[in-house]
Amino acid sequence: MSEPFRTALTDLTGVRYPVVQTGMGWVAGPRLVSASANAGALGILASATMSVERLRAAVREVRSRTDAPFGVNLRADAEDAGERVRIVVEEGVRVASFALAPSRDLIARLKDAGVVVIPSVGARRHAEKVAAWGADAVMVQGGEGGGHTGNVATTVLLPQVVDAVDIPVIAAGGFHDGRGLAAALAYGAAGIGMGTRFLLTSDSTVPEAVKAKYLAATVKDVTVTTQVDGLPHRMLRTPMVDALERSGRLSSLWRALRHASAFRKETGAGWPQLMRDGLALKHGKDLTWSQVLLAANTPMLLKASMVEGRTDIGVxxxxxxxxxxxxxxxxxxxxxxxxxxxxxxxxxxxxxG
Incomplete structure (x- = not known):
């Protein structure tokens, strides 16, 4: 193992290297997170696809596999966010990351317990807001990143945020090697976050046949669609994506109901909670009711591919x-x-010089 590489991110979190394995639903489980942590990176456990009970068990499993610091990714808008924060605090997790900006109160609660808070943002104003609320660092994802994404490239967004806040900034979206890390550091970032690159490792639990599809993809095979849940979503173009983009409103609603039912069984969430979580994502966006349902249970479309290997019915x-x-x-x-x-x-x- 090479010498430590010290930046504001490593000082803040206690990891050896300024590299973050991001919290990907169904992918960033205990095996990948502990392998990332043991490698010297900051592994982030994805909790949105777990029940509350499974989250605690997963945190303890990571702890049994590594002595290194790691984090948990949380949905700030989830109905049970407070309960999940309690688990993070009680189990002594080092870092809490968020896909959406947490409230001022949630940040304060975590910081009071000694947890490092790192929200992810896609705009300068969001970075400024969470920094003012006390976030310890911020992860900035440009439009190149996977999953829900924006339309501003990392090379444009990153320097905006670095100049706007005085907390460590982690660059995400478009990174997969050491040249990217060097470039991010030159921009003023304290490290890089990577999702797809960690998904494509031997430690990832994603089925090998699914990994093979990623490896075979060209840059042109990666697309952005709003037809999954009404929000811009970067993913591989597959027959399922093509079908979603051809679907009428009625077939989309039927598909959404089926996936919502499956997600209820997986997480123990009731229909009211699903709808509230979906409406939280709908806020300020023009989504149909089928898209609201899909927004609440898109994880099942991901599970079909990432866990079950069913790329024909998953994303x-x-x-x-x-x-x-x-x-x-x-x-x-x-x-x-x-x-x-x-x-x-x-x-x-x-x-x-």
Whole structure:
């Protein structure tokens, strides 16, 4: 293992290297998170697809596999967010990350318990808001990133946020190697976050046949669609995505109801909670009722591919970097490679003096 690489992110979280494995639903489970943490990165456990009871068990499983710091990703708008925060605090988790901005009160509650709070944002104003509320750092995802995404490239968004806040900024969206880490550091970031690159490791539990589809994808095979849940969603183009984009309103509603029923059984959520979670995502957006349902239970479309290997009926969230990735290293091999590449890239820069 190479020497530690110190930045504001490593100082804040206690990890060895300024690399974050992001919290991907159905992908970032105990095995991947502990492997990432043992490799020196900050592994983030995805909790939105877990029941409350499973979350506690998953945190303890990660703890049994590693002594390194790790985090848990939470949905700030979920009805049971407070209960999940309690588990994070009680179990001594080092970092809480959020896909949506947490409230001022939620941030204060975590910080009072000594938990590092790192929300993800897609706009400068959101970074400024959570920084003012006390967030310890912020992850900025540009439009190249997988899953729900925006339309501003990382190279445009990142310097905006770095200039706007005085807390550590983690760059996400479009990163997969050490050259990207060196570039992010040059922009003023304290580290990088990667999802697709960690999904495509030997430590990932995603079925091998699904990984093979990612590896075979070109940059042009990664698309953005709003037909899954009404929100811009970056994923691999598959027959399922094509079918969703051709679907009429009635068939979309029927599909949404079927997936909502499955998600209820998976998480123990009731119909009222599903609708409230869906409406939270609908806020300020022009979504149909079928899209509201899909917004609340899109995880089942992801589970079909990421867990069951059914790419014919599921979706495959993906960053554009899938088109650049051609191997499945272990997390340890990946992180060591990234750090070696970053050091080489930084040493090769011309002397500006």
């Amino acid at each position: 495959m969230a993906s960053g554009q970097v899938a088109g650049l990735i051609g191997d499945l290293p272990s997390c340890s091999e990946l992180v060591e490679r990234i750090m070696d590449e970053a050091r080489t890239a930084l040493r090769s820069l011309p002397d500006a």
